[in-house]
Amino acid sequence: MLSQVAEGENQVHFRMHQFLARENEKPDAMLYVQEGWACRYRLLSDGRRQITALYLPGDYCDPQWALGGVSSQPVVAITNVRALRLPCRIPSHAGFDGRHGFWQALSGTIERQANWLVTLGRKTALERVAHLLLELFERMRQAGLAYGQQCAMPLTQMEIADMTGLTPVHVNRTLQSMRARGLVELQSKWLRIPELPALREVAALTGHDMAG
Amino acid sequence: MLSQVAEGENQVHFRMHQFLARENEKPDAMLYVQEGWACRYRLLSDGRRQITALYLPGDYCDPQWALGGVSSQPVVAITNVRALRLPCRIPSHAGFDGRHGFWQALSGTIERQANWLVTLGRKTALERVAHLLLELFERMRQAGLAYGQQCAMPLTQMEIADMTGLTPVHVNRTLQSMRARGLVELQSKWLRIPELPALREVAALTGHDMAG
DNA sequence: CGTCCCCTTGACCTGCTTCAAATTCCGTGG
DNA sequence: CCACGGAATTTGAAGCAGGTCAAGGGGACG
Structure with a gap:
């Protein structure tokens, strides 16, 4: 599905602890993670930190960016990361069937987030x-x-x-x-x-x- | 924006404690809440409960349903609820600008969920x-x-x-x-x-x- | 006027935090 | 190959935020 893209030209690398996205930044592209791990988080003023999403190989970082807003949380590389830059638009060619590719990813992200609400609240x-x-x-x-x-x-x-x-x-x-x-x-x-x-x-x- | 719909014919009512959606059910329509409050939640086997979303007047219940999956969490009315049934499809006419209507709602839901991860995890x-x-x-x-x-x-x-x-x-x-x-x-x-x-x-x- | 929720209060308990200090791991340079 | 330094893991002891258990009070509604 991604083979249509000239991979070499759109491939980007991040080192451990480098930012994939910063707070309040409007990302110019989504990243399709090929290798390495990253996470999204929020920092409170007194130093408390909560990670709100993990990005593993095969994940889009972040599906929500295609919905048009700014990234309200920073994303940082946990290990070295290799990724593909993808246009930050909703891939309408994928259709709306919700079982493949982008929509699947978006839906999965929301679902996982809801599961973590339960875990953080009650477990x-x-x-x-x-x-x-x-x-x-x-x-x-x-x-x-x-x-x-x-x-x-x-x-x-x-x-x-x-x-x-x-x-x-x-x-x-x-x-x-x-x-x-x-x-x-x-x-x-x-x-x-x-x-x-x-x-x-x-x-x-x-x-x-x-x-x- | 909703005036195109014949409101009377698509209006539905729920009483307090009545289900707007059940677990594992594929909802046939989204609900645009006009009056009353509802919530989505998950119940653990030993009775612990965590509410994962609130639906207030003006909210869609639930934007995620348009992404095609089943509702993995029940939604129940907190008060009596009056709502409009909307086709469970992505309103492509709305465009992808992310500042209005459906996309705004979806984006807002995800954002609020991420904020609650921080609150439940660290506050x-x-x-x-x-x-x-x-x-x-x-x-x-x-x-x-x-x-x-x-x-x-x-x-x-x-x-x-x-x-x-x-x-x-x-x-x-x-x-x-x-x-x-x-x-x-x-x-x-x-x-x-x-x-x-x-x-x-x-x-x-x-x-x-x-x-x- | 009794019943059922919901709210309130008190006493005690515990899972997790905090603080502090050792110890192990690991990348780097000599 | 080994010495070094910083980060990560481990362990101990003490404290506290929030949980648990139990009982009492108040208001809506039949």
């Missing part, structure tokens, strides 16, 4: 971290980047904390407990999930929370 | 309740339903709790404290905000969190 630390790790694994798997029961997981515990609304210290203790219970293996930026169903159980998902 | 009880009351007032004002510094506020403390991720008991104590500090007046389903700037300060907003 315990254990359930939050389980939700995050499950979502990451499922998204990586759908992108063809999972190998058996494992996938790359470049997030630091600090970043996990900013995603789950916890402190880094408590994320650490929660991960310890999950390792002790055999729910996950997580070391040197790789995640392995021995038993998906067990982790799903712990995450208190509802059946709508993600594909798989 | 204190006081900041959460302040955010909610401010958002309600601003949205009612934009709908032309605020009178001076006040507007209707039909939510029970239980519903405020399910929106802010708190317990009803703690919502009560938080409201007491806000009343004592003169931040809000809230009684018999009416909300009055003596000083908007003071409440904004307390809500720890960032300048992107809402119009006004």
Whole structure:
């Protein structure tokens, strides 16, 4: 679907911690992430930070930009990122069927956001971290980047904390407990999930929370 | 903009606590809320509930339905509701400018959802309740339903709790404290905000969190 | 005038935070 | 190859914001 574009000419690279978009900026193009991870976040005046979206390979950054507004939240690279610049218009050729490409992506983004409202509002630390790790694994798997029961997981515990609304210290203790219970293996930026169903159980998902 | 429709024929009514949409249902039409409040929510297996969206007069319920998926969360009437049924298609005639009508609504919904991620993930009880009351007032004002510094506020403390991720008991104590500090007046389903700037300060907003 | 919500208050409890300090990891340069 | 420095992870101890449990009060409505 993207092969129509001359990839070489529109490919862009970002280094870790570099901005893909800044606050209040009207982005001139969407980015189709080919490699690497990025995140959108908001910073409160006293330093509290909440990550509001993750961009993984195969994701559009950000579908919402095509709806015409400015980007009200900065987007920063978590790892080095390789991406394609796409015109920031709604790809009308894709039709409105909602099952493919851009519309699928937009719809998925909204759905995931709604699921995180539930997790941040009502779930315990254990359930939050389980939700995050499950979502990451499922998204990586759908992108063809999972190998058996494992996938790359470049997030630091600090970043996990900013995603789950916890402190880094408590994320650490929660991960310890999950390792002790055999729910996950997580070391040197790789995640392995021995038993998906067990982790799903712990995450208190509802059946709508993600594909798989 | 909606006058093209024969209003009488497409008008529908819902009573308090009646469902506007059920889980897993593919809605046959969007609803343009003319009067009354509704909310979307998710229920966990042990009874925990999180409200993920509020629908006020002038809102579409729900823009996301036009993107083609099923409604993965139920929508229920908080008060009696009067609404117009609209075809569940993307109103292409509206153009993609993102400043009017449907696209504006979709974009606003996503933006509000992202703001609530920050609030649920990182803010204190006081900041959460302040955010909610401010958002309600601003949205009612934009709908032309605020009178001076006040507007209707039909939510029970239980519903405020399910929106802010708190317990009803703690919502009560938080409201007491806000009343004592003169931040809000809230009684018999009416909300009055003596000083908007003071409440904004307390809500720890960032300048992107809402119009006004 | 009784019943059902909703709101209110009190006492106690706990999951998570805070603060502080070690320890391990890892990229870089000698 | 090893020494070094900064970041990330880990551990401990103490505190607190908000949760839990339980009981009482008030207003709308039949």
